[in-house]
Structures are given as structure tokens and as C-alpha cells.
Amino acid sequence: MTPCAHTAAILEDLPTVRGWQEDLYRDLHEHPELSNQERRTAAIVTERLRDWGYEVHSAVGGTGVVGVLRNGDGPTVLLRADMDALPVKEATGLPYASKARSTDDAGNEVPVAHACGHDAHVTCLLGAAALLAQHTGQWAGAIVAVFQPAEELGRGAAQMVEDGLAQLIPPVDVALAQHVGPGPAGFVGTRSGPILASADSLRVTVYGRGSHGSMPQHSIDPVVLAAMIVLRLQTIVSREVDPTQTAVVTVGSVRAGSKSNVIGDHAVLEINVRTYDDAVRKTVLAAIRRIVVAECQASGCPRDPDIEHYDEFSATINDDTSTGRVAEAFTEYFGNQFAEIPPVTASEDFGDIPAALGAPGTYWFIGCVDAEQFWRAFAAGRMSEDIPVNHAPNFAPVVQPTLDIGTQALVVAALAWLRPAS
Secondary structure, three states, X not given: OOOOHHHHHHHOOOHHHHHHHHHHHHHHHHOOOOOOOOHHHHHHHHHHHHHOOOEEEEEEOOOEEEEEEEEOOOOEXXXXXXXXXXXXXXXXXXXXXOOOEEEOOOOOEEEOEOXXXXXXXXXXXXXXXXXHHHOHHHEXXXXXXXXXXXXXXXXXXXXXXXXXXXXXOOOOOEEEEEEEEEEEOOOEEEOOEEEEOEEEEEEEEEEOEOEEOOXXXXXXXXXHXXXXXXXXXXXXXXHHOOOOOOEEEEEEEEEEOOOOOEEOOEEEEEEEEEEOOHHHHHHHHXXXXXXXXXXXXXXXXXXXXXXXXXXXXXXXXXXXXXXXXXHHHHHHHHHHHEEEOOOEOOOOOOOHHHHHHOOOXXXXXXXXXXXXXXXXXXXXXXXXXXXXXXXXXXXXXXXXXXXXXXXXXXXXXXXXXXXXXX
16 A cells, blocks of 8 residues: 555655754763653753744653644644653663763662663654654644653653643644564554553562571571562462463562571562453452461561552553554555554553543554564574563664654654644
8 A cells, every 4th residue: 555645745854854863862872861850851852842843841740841733723643752761771882872870769879771762762753743843734733742751660641641731732632652672673563452561569578586597496587488478479370360361470579688697577579560451450469468468477477567559550551443543554654564463561651641631542662673683583592682672781772773663653643643734
């Protein structure tokens, strides 16, 4: 099929933004900022949107930026990019690798890197915003470009909503977002229904009784207790969740004791849960609480455990109608570079935006690994060894065709909704 004329006319000018996009991407990659500290990135975004004629709202939800381009009667399309980086020490060896350090919310000095690809997201959305502003004669409606802080904390979208996002923009007909992932560059994929999992993090503190390591009979050993909890938690997915459903329970951290011959008086476990279905989510969380409490009772603990629920993400559910419309446009433009993908167990807070605005939402992935490298690793059965994934110290999108594809995808998806100019 041939892409519609107004899409082709706009994307013919992609080479006019490509040069500055590549320079900007390298700059953002080299200067990452932690969640809610994205001031430099926000300033760059604000300046460029204003230069292109967008009505700009800064400091939304902290460091968020919203650009609105009104262009006659027609639908309003919201496009979102996240801006924050991670407390990770970069190990890519790239000439533009980050050497940045910053202070996190706990007051710790940490390395900072764009190990999730949000620098690419910002760059692609700016490219799409520029192209749509250059070609207002081709479409009618409104573009809302949202540059969101603090996605990695799962709070940035809600921060923008609570700070009055809905009052700053026209009523939204559809909300769209994308993410780079460890697939071959040039590939685009989405699906209707659940595309990203919900995520729940729990911090569990169990209390024992301390003693000398030579006199364990006087203790209630929190290390043994923690070990029993870790083992028992493994039965939740295998014995309490329907085999046709998906759930992940990970104990990512166990901390107890200070010395080999000292039995401490408490242990701290940090647990992460991923699910797609809300009923499964409730089942898993209830099972964790039941198991922790029961193991503490079985050990004769002197007090009940503390269970803190933090860093909560809802599942990202793609609306069937809007996703079908976007998928049709992607098929028309990208051909066999586009495909339906299975759900991904990573998590996002993008869904908070369409939910709060009462609009359908669609989310998709673009590949960002050199295609030759990807398929060579696939053929050799070395995907885990040779293909870095998001949040790894050596993760970094290949610059092209990642930026081109990400920019094209945003423009194509937006034009699937915007009205062609008369």
C-alpha cells in the first residue's frame, strides 16, 4: 500500500531535522538527569518548542514541559516522551558516554546514565513536533507534545495530571507514546490489550532475636526466616496463579546481619511483582502478605513484620480501537517492518495520562539494536550475552535508524488521527 499523501509530504522533510536530532541525541545522552531533576533537558525542550510556534507550559508536575500547537478544527493528539535517566554507571565506551554524577533523593551521590533510552524518546518527539509545525498546511487539529519527568519512579505522569495538565490543553482525542527496546533497529511493534505489566514493589522487614553466632539456640535467626520466605514465595506463581495467566515474583534484595559470628535481629527483603490482570495482581500481593506473616509466626518472631508497598505502576492497556487505527497506519507506512508483539513484563506510568484525560491510549515499541548485530546474536543463541537490554550499563540505542524510525512512527500515528487539511 502507498502511504497517504499528507503523511508522505511531511516525512519527505525528515532529512531537514535529522542532523540536529543526531547532535541533540548525543548531547542529551552525555548529559543525563535523574528523575525530577530534568531541568537542563526541559530548558532545551522549552526553547525549541517556542521557536516552532508551540504554546509552551513549563514546570508542569515539577520539570515537565507541555507544548500545544493548535491548527484549526480537528482532533487533538497527545504525544508523550519521558525525560529522566537512571542511577547507573555507563559502560558503553561511546565517545558521548555519560560521566555525569548527581545526588539522589536519599542524598547519595550516584552515577547517572540514559540506560533506558529516554534521550531517544525526547529527540524523536522533538523531531516529530518540528515536522508537524513545518507542515501545518497538511493537517488540521491540535498537537499536544508532553515531555514527562520521573517515569522511572512511576510518579511523573501523575505529577503532571495533579498539576493541572488537563486545564492546559484542549480535550484530547487520543494519547500516544513509544519506547525503544532491545529489538532490531527499524522494527516497530504494538498490540491491543495489555502491552506492559503492572509493577508493585514491597519492602518487608522481619524481626528476630539477635545472638552470638556460637549460641544460635538463644536467637530467632532472621537470616533463616528470610530464606524460608524467599523459598516459599516461589510457590505463588507455580501453585496459586492460573497457568494461563502471567505473573513474576522477584526477591531483588535481602539484607541482614553485619558479621559472620553475629546473628542479627532483623532482615529486610525487597520484592517486585509483575502482572497484567488486576485479579491476578491482588492474588499475588495477598499471597505474599500471607506467607510473610505465617513464616514469622512459625519462627516465633517477637513482633509482626512491617510490609511497605511502594513504587506502584498500573498495567498499560492499549485501547482496541485506537491501537487498531495506529496499527493500520503503521502497516501502511512501514510494511513488514511492523508487527504485532506479545506483552512485555516491563512497566510504565504513561497509562495515567489517558486515564486521567478520559482518552484512549496506544503505546508501541521501536527496536534500537543494530540489526546485523541483533540477528547474528539471535542465530547464535546468544541474545542474553550479546544484546544489552534497557537499564543495563552497556545499553545505548544505535543512533540510526532508531531516530528516523521513532520520528516517523510518531508522525504516522498522529496523522492517523489528525484531519487532512482541506
